[in-house]
Amino acid sequence: xxxxxxxxxxxxxxxxxxxxxxxxxxxxxxxxxxxxxxxxxxxxxxxxxxxxxxxxxxxxxxxxxxxxxxxxxxxxxxxxxxxxxxxxxxxxxxxxxxxxxxxxxxxxxxxxxxxxxxxxxxxxxxxxxxxxxxxxxxxxxxxxxxxxxxxxxxxxxxxxxxxxxxxxxxxxxxxxxxxxxxxxxxxxxxxxx
Numbered sequence: 676x677x678x679x680x681x682x683x684x685x686x687x688x689x690x691x692x693x694x695x696x697x698x699x700x701x702x703x704x705x706x707x708x709x710x711x712x713x714x715x716x717x718x719x720x721x722x723x724x725x726x727x728x729x730x731x732x733x734x735x736x737x738x739x740x741x742x743x744x745x746x747x748x749x750x751x752x753x754x755x756x757x758x759x760x761x762x763x764x765x766x767x768x769x770x771x772x773x774x775x776x777x778x779x780x781x782x783x784x785x786x787x788x789x790x791x792x793x794x795x796x797x798x799x800x801x802x803x804x805x806x807x808x809x810x811x812x813x814x815x816x817x818x819x820x821x822x823x824x825x826x827x828x829x830x831x832x833x834x835x836x837x838x839x840x841x842x843x844x845x846x847x848x849x850x851x852x853x854x855x856x857x858x859x860x861x862x863x864x865x866x867x868x
Contacts, residue, residue: 683741683748690738698735705749706731709756712803716760716796726763730755746808753807757800764796802855809848816844817852 689697706727713726730752734741741751768789806814812834819830831841 679747680743684743686748687738687741687743690735698731701734701748701752702731705752708749708807709752712753712756712800712807713760715803716757716800717764722763723760726756726759729759750804750808753804757804761793761797761800765793768793798855802852805851805855809851813844813848813851816841817848820845 686697686701690701709730710723710727713723714720717723717726733755734752741748746754771785771789806817809817815834816830819825819833820827823833825833827841827845828838830845831838834841836844
């Protein structure tokens with residue numbers, strides 16, 4: 676964990692010096708994560724690509740906003756992607772409502788449906804952010820159980836850990852994920868000024 680934090684701090688320093696190669700390394704490492712989060716929220720590859728571009732541009736323009744001592748770079752980028760994707764979704768839904776006549780009964784129904792979609796997207800963004808911020812052992816256990824349809828015994832065997840440890844990791848990971856609906860990523864559930 677400490678080595679990862681030092682690596683992230685070195686990357687931030689390189690970005691602060693304006694090393695384009697550092698941005699390229701970060702992009703190669705984290706663009707799939709950022710794009711995937713944005714795609715899940717927006718449901719559109721082109722919009723997700725724009726969010727991906729904006730997230731890395733923001734990091735390039737202001738690397739000092741990232742604090743390696745506070746969070747891993749992966750978590751920071753996931754949070755930026757989640758907030759930006761939900762902001763864009765809210766903006767596009769608002770624009771669509773303005774064209775639909777928000778004062779009518781149909782407009783109110785559309786506004787309610789749009790707010791529900793935004794709330795669900797914010798919860799999905801929060802879940803993705805939580806998963807990306809989990810320590811690697813928890814993420815691996817959740818991935819084995821969910822993506823590969825493994826039970827705790829199979830997960831333990833696949834990861835080379837005890838069954839008890841697999842249960843502990845899965846329980847903790849699921850507890851963390853269960854909070855996704857309750858608390859949005861900071862800034863993701865609020866309209867942008």
